[in-house]
Amino acid sequence: xxxxxxxxxxxxxxxxxxxxxAVEGRPGAALRMVAVGVVRTPxxxxxxxxxxxxxxxxxxxxDEIRPDAVAVERVFxxxxxxxxxxxxxxxxxxxxCAARRGLPVALHTPSEVKAAITGNGNADKKQVGTMVTRVxxxxxMPKPADAADALALAICHVWRGGAQNRLAQALARRGAPGxxxxxxxxxxxxxxxx
Numbered sequence: 001x002x003x004x005x006x007x008x009x010x011x012x013x014x015x016x017x018x019x020x021x022a023v024e025g026r027p028g029a030a031l032r033m034v035a036v037g038v039v040r041t042p043x044x045x046x047x048x049x050x051x052x053x054x055x056x057x058x059x060x061x062x063d064e065i066r067p068d069a070v071a072v073e074r075v076f077x078x079x080x081x082x083x084x085x086x087x088x089x090x091x092x093x094x095x096x097c098a099a100r101r102g103l104p105v106a107l108h109t110p111s112e113v114k115a116a117i118t119g120n121g122n123a124d125k126k127q128v129g130t131m132v133t134r135v136x137x138x139x140x141m142p143k144p145a146d147a148a149d150a151l152a153l154a155i156c157h158v159w160r161g162g163a164q165n166r167l168a169q170a171l172a173r174r175g176a177p178g179x180x181x182x183x184x185x186x187x188x189x190x191x192x193x194x
Contacts, residue, residue, distance in 0.1 A: 003027065007034060009067040010153030011058070012146045013075075013090035016043055018054050019146030022065045023136065023154040031155060033136045035065060036147045047089070054090055058097045070098035071157035073149070074107040108156050113149075116156040128152050 003026045012019030018039040025031035039057040041050040062070075072095060075088045098105045111121035117131045129141040129148040135155055142148040 006069065006158055007065065007067045008154040008157045009061060009065050009070050010150040010155075010157065011070065011072045011091070011094040012149035012153060013073060013087050013094055014146060015041055015047075015050050015054075015086035015090055017144060017146045018057075018090050018094075019144075019148075019150035020058070020061055021142070021147060021150035021152075021154050022061070022067060023151060023158060025158055027159055031136060031158060033138065033151065035061070036142050036151055037061075038144060038147050051089060051093055055093045055097060058094055062097060062101060062103075067103065069104045069106060069157060070094065071106045071108055071153040072098075073113070073153055074109045076109060106157050108153055108160075112160070113152050113156045116159055117152045125149070 005024055005026050007022060007024045009020065009022045012021075018041075019037075020039065021036040022034035023031045024034050039054050041053050045053075072091055073087075075084060075091055095105050108116075114123040114128060115121040117123070117135070118127050120127070123131075125145040125148070129145060132138075132148045132151045132155065133141045136151065142151060
């Protein structure tokens with residue numbers, strides 16, 4: 001059975017630069033880029049104004065892109081608490097915007113995304129950008145790196161998380177909203193490990 005195409009919007013959260021990218025496709029088939037960009041907010045603006053600006057742009061993207069799911073980078077511990085807090089706040093905005101529309105949200109760690117895209121969970125930003133460019137058959141690497149990272153999140157989700165989200169959506173359409181989807185132990189998505 002051929003899986004339907006899935007349109008995923010990836011969000012690489014950040015206060016100064018929040019990467020946004022969307023791809024469409026299915027595991028085992030060529031993916032295509034739908035859109036890519038970055039929301040920028042001035043560091044000296046009030047935190048509330050910055051979060052409102054990020055929310056407005058994410059909402060605009062959701063209106064225009066109409067994704068089936070949203071993939072957000074999972075916040076991870078860093079030595080710089082201020083950076084972690086800003087990332088967490090921008091991440092919460094993205095999750096809230098998607099949840100408000102009833103869209104499935106998946107959180108992927110940076111190492112999970114790197115492993116899915118490059119085969120190496122410790123890949124650097126240039127390696128991720130290079131592979132995103134190849135996978136999507138782009139003429140140039142998306143810049144800044146936040147934009148490439150957002151596309152990488154979306155690609156990772158199509159390859160690794162798309163099947164589970166499609167099952168959840170199918171259950172919801174059958175009148176079982178919020179129904180838990182449990183995949184068999186050892187299940188490996190066909191796009192995993194690419």
